[in-house]
Amino acid sequence: MEQYNVTGMSCAACQVRVEKAVNALPGVKNCAVSLLTNSMGVEGDASPSEIIKAVENAGYGASLKKSSSGANSSVGADAYGDELQDRETPKMKKRLIASVLFLIPLMYVSMGHMLWNWPLPAFLDGNHVAMGLYELLLSVIIMVINQKFFVSGFKGLIHKSPNMDSLVALGAGAAFVYSVTALFAMSSAVLAGDDEKIKYLMDQFYFESAATILTLITVGKMLEAKSKGKTTDALKSLMKMAPKTAVLVEGEGEARIEKTVPVDQVKKGDRFIVRPGDSIPVDGIVIEGESAVNEAALTGESLPVEKSAGSTVSAATINTSGFLICEAVRVGEDTTLSAIIRMVSDAAATKAPIAKIADRVSGIFVPAVILIALVTFIVWLLAGQSVGYAVARAVSVLVISCPCALGLATPVAIMVGNGMGAKSGILFKTAAAQEMAGKTQIVALDKTGTVTTGIMQVTDVIASEGVAESDLLEAAYALEVKSEHPISKAIVEYAEKKQIKLLETSGFEIKAGNGLSARLDGKTITGGNARYIESVVNEIPKGVRNDNSELHHAEFDSSSIQTEIKKLASQGKTPVLFARDRTLLGIIAVSDTIKEDSAQAISELKNMGIHTVLLTGDNEITARAIAEQAGVDEVVAGVLPDGKEAVIRKLMESGKVAMVGDGINDAPSLTRADLGIAIGAGTDIAIDAADVVLMKGSLRDVSAAIRLSRAVIKNIHENLFWAFFYNIIGIPLAAGCYVSAFGWTLNPMFGAAAMGLSSFCVVSNALRLNFLKTQDSRRDKKVKNPVTGNLILNNSKNKETEMKISVKGMMCGHCEMHVKKALEAIDGITEAAASHEKAEVTIETSKPVDESLIKAAVEEAGYEYAGVIA
Secondary structure: OOOEEOOOOOOOOHHHHHHHHHHHOOOOOEEEEEEEOOOEEEEEEOOOHHHHHHHHOOOEEEEEEOOOOOOOOOOOOOHHHHHOOOHHHHHHHHHHHHHHHHHHHHHHHHHHHHHOOOOOOOOOOOOOOHHHHHHHHHHHHHHHOOOHHHHHHHHHHOOOOOOOHHHHHHHHHHHHHHHHOOOOOOHHHHHOOOHHHHHHHHHOOHHHEEEEHHHHHHHHHHHHHHHHHHHHHHHHHHHHOOOOEEEEEOOOOHOOOOEEHHHHHHHOOOEEEEEEOOEEEOOEEEEOOOOEEEEEHHOOOOOOEEEOOEEEOOOOOOEEOOEEEEEEEEEEHHHHHHHHHHHHHHHHOOHHHHHEEEEEEEEHHHHHHHHHHHHHHHHHHOOOOOOOHHHHHHHHHHHOOOHHHHHHHHHHHHHHHHHHHHHEEEEEHHHHHHHHHHHOOOOEEEEHHHHEEEEEEEEEEEOOOOOOHHHHHHHHHHOOOOOOOOOHHHHHHHHHHHOOOOOOOOEEEOOOOOOEEEEEEEEEEEEEEHHHHHHHHHOOOOOOEEOOOOOOOOOOOOHHHHHHHHHHHHOOOEEEEEOOOOEEEEEEEEEEEOOOOOOOOHHHHHHHHOOOEOOOOOOHHHHHHHHHHHOOOEEEEEOHHHHHHHHHHHHHHHOOEEEEOOOOOHHHHHHHOEEEEOOOOOOOOOOOOOOOOOOOOOHHHHHHHHHHHHHHHHHHHHHHHHHHHHHHHHHHHHHHHHHHHOOOOOOOOHHHHHHHHHHHHHHHHHHHHOOOOOOOOOOOOOOOOOOOOOOOOOOOHHHHEEEEEEEEOOHHHHHHHHHHHHHOOOOOOOEEEEOOOOOOOEEEEEOOOHHHHHOOOOHOOOEEEEEEEE
């Protein structure tokens, strides 16, 4: 998407006009214009020169936004900060001060003297023509000061695209022209000595109305501009965190030289140092030193993260304690900070579907208001009212109508929501994604790395009777340290944490699909699944002793070791048995544990009325154990990444679906879902498949994203209601529709004041979103029409297309996935669900499959095929 700056827009009608002009170009796929940021995003292959020419032909200005290339480019936070700088408010402030200085003496004569008989200088007192000329002169000066309204307004009329400035120009111009006409008529009355007509015409001067309209609308536009500036405060605060300098280091030891340079001179591969309290200048990797880094600027996480050699660091994060030497990896616009700013800025340039209704109205709003003003003028003349009265009503209609409020209703709320999200580590790629998050009815969750930590951990250490726990851990450590299996890594990590002594083994062997064996102090030690160990030991003891009070597990309910194994499996744990010289030493259970906040996050989602579904490639026993701990509504087990995409399609038949995954293996399902949410992205936020990127790994950020989106949608509805309500009530009042019923009329000056304040009210309402606490679930409400029941039914299997086979050697979920992939690669097998606890695989086929192919696939995967189960 190419980004452009657009100048000359004053209201939603301008925005629609620019969009139509650019969308009409050949090669343009989509164009979204933001009135809030005066920017435009264009997708397609049309050339920038063609796009700029189309905008200029529509009566506006356009220029390609700054971009950068090269490793040492500093265009990042600074470039975006320059684009967000408020240049309009200072100009309007000067115009307003000048206008007020001339408006005060004008109002003194036109209102003070006429209404309250305030004294006048001798040269004006009693000289009505001189008073008229005095008012004309001052009003002309104010009109010149605010000529922008006339230039932009009449340019819009010439290009057949009238805008808000056109309404202001027509209103103020009509009042001025009518007043000039009255002044000429007064000069004729003076020559004729018609005092009654002179007195009547003195009341027909609307010079002060023309001047006041321009001044009050300038006040409103200035307030609007200041408020609009506050909508990007969160983004600006991120930009301010970007360091301006870096301390590069060259040489080693005593020859080491430190040099402070501007951050834009840092190149990839440069080494830089960061002292305690300093901000990290660019993204890099720690090559020396240890410290804790506060990454709240990027992730919203307040707790510092420990860093050591090999750890990654990001620009704008703060080194809180130690001294670090790092190597630059990403600089300039490639840093994580710049990517976040770019993502939020790009999202502001897109349009939410909810804005379409305002766009449709804005496209016809200004011409409709001009027509209403003309009809108002004619009707009052036909009703017998004076020309002055009819002009006043028509001018009131022109100046009270406000298309700006309609145009700002959606983008200001989206911008504030994006800023709030960025501060909390929640990044919406588009405005449509932010809207969709609030409409979510179903959340599908990948298990590994989303609900669980994705890291195997030891959960239970159970020693056999007469065996010390340290002996069990020593044997397990010595055996598993030579294996690369995820289960082995978990056991080794646990042993190292317990400071278990590492003993040297010999004759190490991997029993494919079963376990491990080795020689230790002249004895054979073995480790693996229950079937393998049972074949090795003389007799499995009737009971085992548990000496570990630190780990979470239950005491034995049965004297049988097999019962304990089944109990661990039912809890989603993988039991690994260890033996020494045919004597069982005990069991070490490992599992992928759920994250600390997963249960709370899912509880929050359910309180919002959102149906939760767990998707996993694990077997059903393990999946249901995890689901029970987390509190998930529904479980779909045994599905590969491409199978998850089919499940998402099925879920979408029941409601709006958000898929939450890691953004890598889950790409097909993230893309298929109504909303793809990538969790735990960290510094890798450029995940193409995701619509929403969560910087942290906390599942609670999913509920926070939905909560924020709901608040934004509610705010947009409030803004749209105010914008429509204001115009629906204000235009008839200005036209004089309530005169006969209530005697209500509206002075054009009050109409101008109302117009100026209407947009200010809309923007101020959007700024209330800054007070939203995204992690506060106390005010959560259930979604309308919540989805209930099992959406993915556990369909009964067709006996003619189902078969079960016995496979020996599987000992964990990874083994199950290995067998599953091997079997599903066979033509005709649509699904294979493996269970290492039962040592069986259930196969679904779309056509007859030769058993020899199944046997060959199992054996090639490294497991033992034991035949078809009747």
